[in-house]
Amino acid sequence: MSNSTNETNLLGVITQAFITFSSMQELDCVDDGTQGLFFSDSFPGFLRQQIFNNHETLEPLNIDTIATILSQQDVEPRWCFIRVLNGYILFMRSEEQCKTLLQWVETDIGKHCAEEARQQNRFVDASHISTQDSEN
Numbered sequence: 001m002s003n004s005t006n007e008t009n010l011l012g013v014i015t016q017a018f019i020t021f022s023s024m025q026e027l028d029c030v031d032d033g034t035q036g037l038f039f040s041d042s043f044p045g046f047l048r049q050q051i052f053n054n055h056e057t058l059e060p061l062n063i064d065t066i067a068t069i070l071s072q073q074d075v076e077p078r079w080c081f082i083r084v085l086n087g088y089i090l091f092m093r094s095e096e097q098c099k100t101l102l103q104w105v106e107t108d109i110g111k112h113c114a115e116e117a118r119q120q121n122r123f124v125d126a127s128h129i130s131t132q133d134s135e136n
Contacts, residue, residue, distance in 0.1 A: 010113040014079065017090045017103040021077055024099060036099030043104040047084070051102070061102075065124045066091060072121070077101075081110075081117035082124045088114065 017040075024038050039048050051061060061082065070078040070093060077094040088110030090103040105113065117123040 008109055008112050010081070010116040013090055013103075013105055013109065013113055017079070017092050017101060018077070020103065021092050021094075021099070021101045024101065036097065038099060038101045040101070040103040042106075043089075043102055044086070048102075061089070061091070061126065063124060063126055069122055069124065080122045080124055081105075081113060083110065083114060083127050085127050 020040065021038075037052070066080055066082070069080045070091075073079075076096055077092045079090060079092040082089040082091055087107045088105040090101075090105055092101040092103065093099075114123060
């Protein structure tokens, strides 16, 4: 576990995402519009496809709480930490650069970060969203 110690706290996860966010290029972009939507390599395929299919609204992640949290921040990139059914997503957005990163965070790491994100008023519980393509 010593290799992942840096990423088991919120600062480590945000730092990793910021490094990824800063190095993203237009060629890596999965959206041909102005959204500049990027996914981490480990982002679940089903949820990626579901969001990409609705990229203009970022459904199923278009939750009013996310917009409210991001609008309260004055330093870019703005971010929030989202809990979904099978893990966590670090949502990082820069209006100036017109790009958004959705970074997947495994459950065992994310549960350590969630409380700190909650204390910073940057946590969104969207645990009704499943990352599995299942018929209910």
